[in-house]
Amino acid sequence: MEINKDLVAASSTPIVLAILAEEDSYGYAILQRVRELSGGRLEWTDGMLYPVLHRLGRLGYVESRWEVAESGRRRKYYRITERGLTQLAEEREQWQAVDATLRGIWHMRSRPFSAAFRTSAIVQPQGA
């Protein structure tokens, strides 16, 4: 299953902020974590993460610093700020509202069919 572009773009902020809320991280590791968490279903083009990170920086949600990694290369680490945490909480509420709405709709849709298509009625909520 491929998740459409708009949805990927819209969800990038809360996902990145949530990952950074776990611990400070850098681009490559953030992408690994996204793959891990989404079971590979969220496919980001790697390079696109960086403009997103920089935008969050400009908005004051994350801070960055350069460190020398164990490989000897300089690496840019990102850390979530107080404002970022506030924003994350707000995004969370918004996504929960969207999620709850969708769940309601899936539920309603599944009802009229439930007698005739019992199997699909069971499968649908899982897919949601």
Place this chain on the structure above:
Amino acid sequence: MSDAEHDAPLEERIELWRSYLSRRQAISPVDVAELEDHLREQVATLVEAGLDDDEAFLVAVKRLGALDALSREFAREYSERLWKQLVIASPESDERKAGARRDAFVAFGLAVLAALLVKTPALFGVDFDGQAGFYARNASFFALPLLTGYFVWKRRVDTTTVRWLAAGFVAAAVFANAFPFAEAGHTETLTALHLPIALWLAVGVAYAGGRWRQVAGRMDFVRFSGELFIYYVLIGLGGALLMGFMAMIFSAIGIDVEPIFESWLLPCGAAAGVIVASWLVEAKQSVIENMAPVLTRLFTPLFAVALIAFLGTALVTGRGVDVDRDVLIAFDLLLVVVLGLLLYSVSARDPEAPPGFFDVLQFVLVISALAADAVALWAIASRITEFGFTPNRVAALGENIILLANLGWSAVLYARFMRGRGTFAALERWQTDYLYVYAGWAAIVVVAFPPLFGYV
């Protein structure tokens, strides 16, 4: 990476990839370093998984995304890096060259048109000596509609916006000419001074094209205005030099060319210069883009020192501000200069960079300007009644308050930013939103002042 010999081609490839990336205007060296770190880690992981260097490199580059798409994403985030190339690189350089040539033809055509327009009223018997007031009030209309038209053409501005812009210019022309101004009166001078400021917003809307509503779009316009000013001054200096030379060599053969200068070269050159300078800013941005920020960096400390010296001297000697008729205008100009310094350092600053020494300096400059202006306002306020409210004074006072409000809130935002409690973006937004206030006030002066003060 076991084999040093095997590594060499990989290093070469990464080097090549990095040089491609560095050529993109939207991606700064720091970003390239960050992306390179990403690429290397990806390659290392893939090599570990069993791919050879070549394969790993290709896969890693592919995953980072096509260069065009990548730089477009960066461009969207960093329009300030790209404002030199608003059209995001069309790779066919021939096509671009043709485009540049077409721009040049149109711009010079419009410049000639502006020059002719200056002389058109004379055809109908309105000459410069007899009716200087007419020319002063209508100075904006010789160049600004053409300039707006140039950007409308270049940015393919949609028809609704064009209609609004046209309506704005028509309304401005009506207000400039319908009022029964007294001969060489104050309100006439005020109209002449404020109309260009109000109409400059129309130029901005056309300049920004569809991006006027975005902070970045308005910020680009602020940058454009600053660079245009610098180019215009340079062209003006060149023109003065040329005229000086001509006057000298013609006087050597006993011919006085000064009347030609006054009636042709100077007014036509002034109008055409606006268009040519605008075109130059657009066409040659990469040559001179750093001019306004460099001048800002140079003069911010100097102005800060001068203002602190002024405040210190006033404080130590206990001298009050000597309130005469020009003092308010002097302080208005001071605030304009300080605001300009602030605006151009804001427009050129990397919004992500943490606060630094220059920010402190900038903050000191703003605060000392506020203090100096407060001293002057205090002196004026205590004596305003005995002066009376002439149109000039009300206009100057209004401007002072507008600038004071801008700088005051800027100082608050700056302080927040330096203490890590706010973002630089907030300051950018404040400055770009404030553009409406300048134009709005200028419009009020043009529309309401003449009837309010009886056209004196």
